[in-house]
Amino acid sequence: MTTQTKPLSRPIRVLVAKPGLDGHDRGAKVVAAALRDAGMEVIYTGLHQTPEMIATAAIQEDVDVVGLSILSGAHMTLFPRVRKLLDDAGRQDILVTGGGIIPAEDAEALRGQGIGKLFGPGTPLAELIDYINQWAAEHLDQ
């Protein structure tokens, strides 16, 4: 962990989700396993989820973080949709982050819409584990 703050007294809960019709789950599964190995509690939705299914699962499972994996080019629709559904349910506190084939300018535009950092191909797993830990240290009650 790169953060100086005290670690959380409970595991961070993460929902790893595959929204839309995209079947590429190599990245999602590798990331889910890595987050679990890093001590987080991870739930994986499986494929072909609608934003509604993902938001419902996130709320029911009371997660801290939703990680979306999108390689289909539909990121500009799907990220904001999940964000909005969570906001509408009063869960602005849940971080929506993720990764996939997402051009830099799109990732930037999405950050402006309340989406967290997005990770592209070739990212070392340690980088996204650090990101989530750092976010948790700053945003979750100790």
Place this chain on the structure above:
Amino acid sequence: MTPGNGKPATIPPASTAELEALRREVAAWRAAYGKLPLREGNFTSISGRTVEPVYSPVDLVDTLGGTELPGNFPFTRGVHPTMYRGKLWTMRQFAGFGTAHDTNARYKFLLERGQTGLSVAFDFPTLMGYDSDHPRSEGEVGKCGVAISSLADMETLFDGIPLDQVSTSMTINGPAAMLWCFYIAAAEKQGVDVRQLQGTVQNDMLKEYQAQHAWIYPVEDALKIIVDMFEWGSTHTPKWNTISISGYHIREAGATATQELAFTLANGFSYVEHGMARGLPVDSFAPRLSFFWDVHNDFFEEIAKMRAARRIWARRLKEKYGATDERSWKMRFHCQTAGVSLTAQQPMNNVVRVAYQALAAVLGGTQSLHTNALDETLALPTEESVRVALRTQQILAYETGVPNVADPLGGSWYVEALTDTMEREAEGLFAEIDAHGGVVAAIEKGWFQRQIAASAARFQDEMDSGTRPVVGVNAFVEEEPDRPLEILKIGEEADRTQRERLGRLRNERNQAAVDRSLDELGRAGREGRNVIPAMLDCARSYCTLYEIRYALEKVYGAYREPVFF
């Protein structure tokens, strides 16, 4: 060679004394080698295979050792005696985006620049059997491929391209039968004799459940439709490949080279067994089974994989399934360079990776090839990047001299030993699959999915720890960010256009014919008849993709994946 059993009749046998002498010499060499300093480095293949420092005839003594010939059983060295002197491989760039109209223009661009076959990339809604205006399609129309929701779109896709003069590959699986029917109906509308149609539908559902995940119906129902296509195609479209049994997606999902080889061949055997179980003579459909391999970075391993694949297929078809038509024994295949090997960092380096992979595909004896464009880790390729990818093949074909000799690596002790080793490893995995109750049972248990995910995790560990160098990613990294590439952006226009087109189609078509043909399709499904004739009538009546999907979903239900990580 003795035609028939694949064993050489007259291999000049090294005498036992000669072999023993060589064995002693190699042992002494190894002992001396063991004392020499080596650089720090990873000397395993990208699949994690231990590779010896040198190969010699002692590695071959129980094998054929390159004495086979191209065009002869078991075709290790190629399916044709003439190989690329007879005909170069087909340069077939996978392309599709936006609407049928947009993609039609890209096809004409590629054909004008010397491409020799077409290859259709469909968008995700089409891959899953949804119309562009279905709620599940929102945000995805035309993004990853072309949107095709009915015969009308297929007619536009091939407007001005005579379907009796091109060969077309369609990467479509869950709804393969439906898109195939659209294509046949489009050919009929062009006035083309469908018996002359040449091309391929991927139609490999087993690897969808294992790796790529564009499924619709439960496994056995999907297999039933595939066999319907074998049966109908064998008499109505005799030049059409009704399946392309694909290792590509298995590899891209994380499998090793040997897993790709073995899982794909096991799927192939499964299709043969399902066809034979219907009562189809093996030689009535096996000649139209084709294959599709990934070509990854580990040069020799990839070449050996393709050589081993041909040999295993030929022997099984002949010896186990009793095929007597030589065409049933010959594994013909397409290759695509490994998308997963490309890097978003320093993307120009991808041109070099693709060139080496293309060389491996040709040395492995491929019948057709797609070379990836350098920008495919960022977006769909631009015209400029696609042109470089196509030119890479043309340089290989026309400047390097590589196509002049069939299987030029045949007889290389390393390549021959690796071919034999991979064949043995594949046999081991076939036995494991059998122990799990066969391919379908192993899918339903999630066995393949776990094997593939474990290999993907191993590769990621090697990358993260730096033991597997990837230039520009974990080695030779530039401090400065890359200069941004001009990339292809697909907006929402395709979505709007498709909604309008579908709205018009639904208003203008003969609704009575639509209802009648959909009813008949459902009846054919319920009665267990071959569904293709009824589905073709649906296509001709301008039923939409989802209407056809749904007519059979009412009969078969939907597939549910086993979720795990």
